[in-house]
Amino acid sequence: MTAPLSKAVREAGARIVAALAARYRDLDLAEEAFAEACARAAEKWEKEPPERPDAWLYRAAERCALDLLRKRRVRERLAPEPPEPEPNAEEVMMDDASLIPDERLRLIFVCCHPAVAPESRAALTLRLICGLSTAEIARSFLLAEPTLAQRLVRAKRKIAEAGVPFEIPGPQLWAERLDAVLSTLEVAYSKAHEDAAAAGPHAGYAGEMLDLTRTLAELLPDEPEVLALAAIVRFAEARRPARMGQRGEMIPLSEQDPTLWNRRLIDEGNTYLRRVAASDAYGSRAFQAAIHGAWCARRSLEEPAPWPRVLALYDALLTRRDDPIVRINRAVALAEVEGAEAALEEIEALDAAALAAFLPYHAVRADLLKRTGRPVEARAAYDVALALEPGPAEAAWLRERRDA
């Protein structure tokens, strides 16, 4: 692939596919047409790279889509081949404006429709909205590529054949639909975030997540949960440069050097957070954003860590969302404020059997056992955590703790 082509695909590919999908209400057609346009570009750009690569690709993909539609009709013998359509007003305007309509939001609602299997929504969003390849998505979901590919095919088929509308749902459905969209983006982002070194396949789409949450916040400026997610993604991304040590080990939040954090992203996060605080009806994501915000307010390692504030925010979050994940995180803060004994008591009250395969449970429990003078039990808990196959950075950190 030529350099201008791979750049255009990376920067505008997802937007072009979304625009085509929204226009023709057909995901497969959009993907196929875009692939065809890229093939044509690979051939033509060698000699003569266009002035506006993204507009060129969009126009070419549109033509490919119409070609494909015509061929499909002929193949199905449903109608005689229709003539090449006259350019419509929109296309004429396109010639000078080179505008690719941003239909990604509409497409997100399609990908996250409740009729699509929950385990397919995030994969479909990453494929269609972020333009990740099937191989990349399969790697981040720890699935074999054919399995993931099959899941995508099934989801796209369901969307086409069950008649999922290519529309942004009306306000009466928002509570339900918006939450599905936000949860899907959270899953997608957590995959990007796990990759601490930013060297793996997800590093690129962490950027897409910043972009996507900004778009969502622009389009739905009065939805506090949308603003909160935009803030969370920014705070979390801001800390990426400080998340790994020299030996490739994970550095926990309280030990990260705040001077390495990205101030521009933190400022953006704070702007969103202020808008969340100004709204009167916020949900659990608002508290999560506030917790991130409390951490990101720290300026240096000399400044005390904001544990009391973090604990108070976890207490508030618990009234909205009471689940083991929140309780485990709260216990970490409780250990710093009231001591490891109190925190361990909270952890031991959780349902151990239900959390048997949940790595943070064992990691936090191991740490608290160690701090309360139970080295043998602590070591066993670290071994359980390590047996759950954490990523290399977290594994390195757990081993260091265990052997310290």
Place this chain on the structure above:
Amino acid sequence: MQYMLLIYEDEAIFGDNKDNPALQEIVGKHMAFAQSLGDTLKGGAGLKPTAMATTVRTSGGAQTIHDGPFAETKEQLGGYYLVDVPNLDAAMEIARKIPLAKDGSIEIRPLLGADDGAA
């Protein structure tokens, strides 16, 4: 697009007797509901209980006749609506409003159309 909305409920609620007040009440609700659908409604019916069902089963070329439904389940198919609406969201909106005596499920199934080779 046309969708079949299949209604699954525990038929025990309605009993065997046609004069059962629960049955009378739900039939009344369905009549009013069907009326409210206007032109989108293409068909529909309530079904007699599964005790009245007979199943013809073909297996390995041999056919056998059974008394009873195709499968014993906690909720049974008790009726259906056939509607013509623009998309799945519209079908879901109708499905949410279908009267139920108590708990139950509405399965939404798109009909095969001309695009699917059933011209």
